[in-house]
Amino acid sequence: MIDHSYSFRVIYPETDQMGTVHHSNYAKYYETARWELFRSIGIPYIEVEKAGYMLPVTRMNFRFIKTTHYDEMLTVITTLKEVKGVRIWFTYKLYNSNNELINTAETELAFVGKDNWKPCSPPDFVVQAIEKYSSQ
Amino acid sequence: MIDHSYSFRVIYPETDQMGTVHHSNYAKYYETARWELFRSIGIPYIEVEKAGYMLPVTRMNFRFIKTTHYDEMLTVITTLKEVKGVRIWFTYKLYNSNNELINTAETELAFVGKDNWKPCSPPDFVVQAIEKYSSQ
């Protein structure tokens, strides 16, 4: 298990006419947050693709607890839960600037070959980085 | 239960550098599909907002089975499963033009007042339309 914190500000094009953030943006927030976690353990996602792998999402679940607004500063706590076989699991907790939990999510991704889209084991440098930084 | 079919074409800005559709777009596809279901039973979503209600998403789950590409024609089969209390549930099955199932999803939404964001019962015209068109 590896935790990482990533903060960002809600921008105008992410709002919709309800005056809140359109729900499709949370998938983008969490994608950015998980690759920042990857960067923090020395494996920027761009290196994963350069090594011939991709990580498409195979499942994602979201629970919307509280709304948010333009210009709010938000913080995602991302947790890399597990890597097993061809898959990797992350969970996310999103907080507003009052430290209120506003959204939770989980995503499952699969390692695939960049050229053939076939599921495959993660490359060694990814496995090693995750082992090195994992806490019990 | 009410079923509805909605077809559309994948456009270029929905692609990402994997050469497939970015996963955040599925939330947009299904939103458009459920409001087309609403339109088909005589209650365009715009009328719901005009009547003083909004329908934010409270939960959404996606399962990605097969990838898709630019310019493919896709079809969503949307099912309105249930309205109960302040909530409404939809499920979605997304097919490509070979009739292969490529994604499934479910969303839970809540009726809220447009001015106060407080959960509330759906307006009568929505309840009546759903009852009128529901099959057992």
Add this chain to the structure above:
Amino acid sequence: MIDHSYSFRVIYPETDQMGTVHHSNYAKYYETARWELFRSIGIPYIEVEKAGYMLPVTRMNFRFIKTTHYDEMLTVITTLKEVKGVRIWFTYKLYNSNNELINTAETELAFVGKDNWKPCSPPDFVVQAIEKYSSQ
């Protein structure tokens, strides 16, 4: 010169908290419209990429005349103005359902090789399709 008409409906994720369409979406509308023009003359853009070419935008200009809203039906009149050297020019007029002109735009694109991103002449099948369908 080749004209083409393309109609579509404004969807919810395209709105912003002004209650109108976020201005970044017009680039997407016009991209979709110009590839529908291409499809109408027998050269779907996907075939251009399959033949080893891409068409990135090199300039685009927009004038916003009147606002629009969720669920409105809009129509773009797209005009392919000219192909010359490595470049191709399109203009766009966007109308609402009252036939009011709400936006105009022009884009310049360049043919480039898919592998090397080097500017190049358009492939013959594109030149021939444009010549065949052009009016004076």
Add this chain to the structure above:
Amino acid sequence: MIDHSYSFRVIYPETDQMGTVHHSNYAKYYETARWELFRSIGIPYIEVEKAGYMLPVTRMNFRFIKTTHYDEMLTVITTLKEVKGVRIWFTYKLYNSNNELINTAETELAFVGKDNWKPCSPPDFVVQAIEKYSSQ
């Protein structure tokens, strides 16, 4: 004239299947950059809306000089050129991490009343902040 520098990283959902940034995203980059300029002179855009005004875009022009990619750090130099009557003009220069100019743009926006969308003079606190920070 007021200058401001804003840096950010290209994220995955902004890419398209050309392997570069989809051109519609530049409008979002520059919007975020101009409101960061506004924030830097003490008038966060959210305060402009709270005071009853909005700033829709009335014209925008883009020139694409060089492409960019996922995970690149980019820097926009935004210049507030002029406020006159109901309008305000900004220009933008976008640089990659090699300090190469990759895109230039200009936008014209109009002050309008939040409730009636009628063009109007900017509020005093905006005019005063701009005067205070303008260089000759």
